[in-house]
Amino acid sequence: MIRAPAIGTSAAGGRWLARLIAVLAIVLGLIGCGSSPDGIVLWHAYSGAEREALETLAAEWNSAHPDAPLTLVAVPYDAFADKITSAVPNGNGPDLFVYSHDRIGDWAAAGVIEPIAFWVDDPTADRFQPAALSAMVYDGELWGLPLAVKCLALFYRTDRVTAPPRTTDELFAMVPASRARGAYPLAYVSADLYGHAPWLSGFGGSVLDEHGAVKVATAEAAAALAFSKKLITSGVIPAESTGPLVGTLFNEGKIDMAIQGPWFVGDIAPGVPWAVTTLPIVSETGRPASPFLSAEGVLMSARAHDKQGAFAVMQFLASDHAAVLRATRAHQIVANVHAYDDATLAADPVQRGFRAQLAHAIPIPATPAMRTVWTPYASALAKVQTSDTAPADALYDLESELRRYAQTPDGAR
Amino acid sequence: MTRATPPHTGAQLRDWTVASLFALVVALAVFVGHRNHALRARQLELADRAAAEIALGRPPIAEAEAAGIVGAPHPSATHPFLHPRTVTGPTGTRPLGGPSAPAVDKLLYDAAERYDARGPFVELASDGSGHAIAARPGTGGVAVAVIAPESPEGMPWLIILGALGLGAVIAAAGALIGGAARPLGLAIGGALLAIPANGWGGMGATISIVCASLAVTIASGRGTLARAFAGFRTHRVAIAFLAPASLAMFVLVATPFCVGLVLGFFDHQHGQWSFVGLSNFGEILSGGGRAFDDPLNFWFILGVTVVWTAANVFLHVTIGVALAMLLRQAWLPGKGVWRMLLILPWAIPNYITALIWKGMFQGEYGAINALLHAAGLDGVSWFSSWATAFSANVVTNTWLGFPFMMVVAIGALESVPRDFYEAAVVDGATPWQRFIHITLPHLKPALGPAVVLGSIWTFNMFNVIYLVSAGKPGGSTDILVTDAYRWAFERGERYGMAAAYGAIIFLVLLLWTVFGSRIGRREDKS
């Protein structure tokens, strides 16, 4: 038998519900809506040592400029670019943000970033390496100041490799000794255009032609694809690898060398002896394997409310003093030329190795067309490496696919 | 048809409220539009006048924040992208630019740059600050003037409240007088806001307010309004119960949903939107001019998605229900511990577990192949053929998804009274018969929604496919939602195509649900 509920009207219950909703509304309201901080807001996707270096710099700025505080916001990398693209046009974005240069074309076309040539004079521009600075230029305009550059280089275990290979023939010669130890001579992210790019340029190929249009189906690119397949079939590299796997294999001695970037330094386990040098020369062509260069810079939002103040912060972050701090604390390969006047910094093996490689690095084209290439090219690489597809066929399919993506709906190009 | 009840003031005021709500919305909207337009026109006119003065060599007008003749650029020898200019004002010539230049100077500089590229103009600054900028040819360069932003006038609350108050009084008076004065009072009282709205929005606003007021009066006279309110009263409990959820859903879900649907009719490339009608849909549904077994053909991807959904839902429900039934047995000790263990895949963030599964399927070093080797079998290259990559995705998603179905099934099984089973055993029913005739019907009400919603979620499951197989080999294990994502973020920000894709996904699911519920209803009837 059900216990009889207290007799009451539905109005009483309705009042209870209304009260609950009112309380909830007040509570939620008190928790508050968004408020924007004053001063300059800078978004970044750094973690670890790079983040600490940036925070040290921000603290320095804040103690020197208490009236114009700099606020750093760490945004996860996955969401970063999309957040910028949606936030800035709605007026909610940061005043400055740190990102690599390859999206500059997209953002410039969409009016998300502000050209800064107005504030930059010759002495300021002379501070930077020409390659890094030119990576921040798109369509004849300067869009940001470069902070650091990243590219791939050859890491090797000094306990396994006494003399790193200078040509790809020497690389193939390493196979028997390594395999006898149950290891591979080399590993890198093979099914990815970024990892494959050194070979592509080593064979004389490229992704875009001189007019900036996508042109991937060339004989040189096919030769590079065939080469990457040969690396697998000859036992130079494992059949599939991802970034984390390369790190694991290097630490556990299952590979002797790895093609990785400056970030790899933090991934190497303590106790593993290592060194870094430049990538070998491709024996078939005699050209050096040149990786993609990615310049990380600080960009200004087109909707920044205090653009002059924002530029002052940009100047500070890209100053020589800040560059030395970033180079020493965060092992960044900085874009400031004079940072390397410091002998200890110049002698640091990581800095030296990467700077030598930078002489042969090609900036990633910042055109919007380039960004459509990465995923399909990775697909083509995977197809060639794991099946019998001929490289020329894979590239031909790739080119027609890319042409389809670039098509405007009425069929015109 | 019943006539309206004899007039009384309360009903009149209620009807007046309906009419004036509409009038208020229209009046506010046209006021805001008028205010913004007037402000913009004023700013632009000032800017144009200021630039004209500068071009004629006269001193700048008072309202100009900055003005002058901007000279031609002198590109730097070493850095061709640096092209500083100078500006000539009443105080002489000074350089434009440099590290400590004020922000308003940049507006002058940008205006001159834009003039060189596209000719003279008068416009509001594109950074949303409200500055008005004009550029026209001048002696020795470009005459540019920048007008400071002005805050718009405030809302005319006094006028609005006055009109509303007067309207209420008129409507009430008409009701008290009675007879023909009642509808007259309602019509006039409801339309009073048309007078100020005329000043803000012209005849269009006036006519719409008057028409609305007339419509409400007619409806009131015919009793429609009274019936509608009576209906609300009858169902007020249901409405009160439903309203909060519906309101939240309507605002936060329906609105982006409609925007998403509408965007499918546009194309977005290189930052520009353009209306393309059904072109996106045509491109997708025709398969992009590719063969049916090409992974980039929509129909191929649709097929993969359907197989993906069916396989996953089948496995999730089977495993979930089986485990729930195992855990229901009265003699089993430590049920709580088993339940906690089996819910782990749901509790741990799926980003890291999906990547661990991906690592486990790695060809040379992965745990799955290590297990196969230990069992004496050959390793499998999981991501180089469609069937194996698809299986890897299904295994991972099943691992992630069965706890949810298990929990729902546990809850659903609780609704089955145990004496039914005992009675069935006494009657000699086999376990299978007991399952079909007792357990299953009791499971359906609670498990049904989980299955329906679960299949919708699986159809749109992005994470697992993207993280585990990433579409390998060659995009063939991509499902519709990952392909849509690629259109949006990897193929040049083609948001229009992605939105069209989303709309098609939606239609497919809708058709399937309608179809499925029709079949279900037919089964129930038979």
Place this chain on the structure above:
Amino acid sequence: MKRPRLYLQLLTYAALVVAAAVVLYPVLLVVKKAFEPGRQFALSASPIPTTLTTEHFADLFGARGGHGELLFLHHAWNSLVAAILTTIVGVSLSCTAAYALSRMRFPGHKAGLITFLVVQMFPATLLIMPLYVLLDRLGLLNSMVGLVLVYATTAIPFCVWTLKGYFDSLPRELEEAARMDGAGAWQTFWRVMLPLARPGIAVTALFSFMTAWNEFIMASTFLTDDSRYTLPVLIQSSVGQYSSDWGFFAAGAIVTSLPVMALFYVLQKFLVGGLTAGSVKG
């Protein structure tokens, strides 16, 4: 209690052990990574760590923000508030809606039910940008209110449908009896129907909590002030463009799953309580 034959018992145990092993293996790999030094996963397939370290947990709990504040506590608190509010708002809005849809007949009730279902069908990943703009217009960007509302509306359709199913399965005689005793609609709902739907509420509460607790994409998109970030955003920050700190991520994943496990432990009572605690007989 009557025990079935031995082989059936063994079969049950065998099935449960296999299921637990399959479930636990990847989880143990995560746990192992959380306690082993280094940023990368080890190659070994064994789930037992070779060296133990607490450095990842130290990094996780000790991470400090720009102003020296402890990030973990801040973000955990934000996550907790968001998840609890989502659960309250989601469950309460869904309970009433589900009851109305189950028991009351009014024009458009079938359409209402289907609408809750239909709005789930548009893929959420594509709706983030329009939702961003909408929240901006409503002034709900970068706020807990906005986030909770978005999470609640994500969870509501499932909650409404499930609770409707539970209410449907409850016999109507209960309400008739309550009405004869003089209870109004709200009293019937609150005193009679709701307690009997406890398993349904437990499921929907757990579901709402988890929708909010583990969600990362919307939190990182709609929050622009890193003092308002939730825990998944903190953990995801260890995944960089080129390299990730998997030790940190693993430690974060384990810590993040503990409250969910605790909640499930508490809710288990309600999940399996059901009608055995009620009063249907007679």
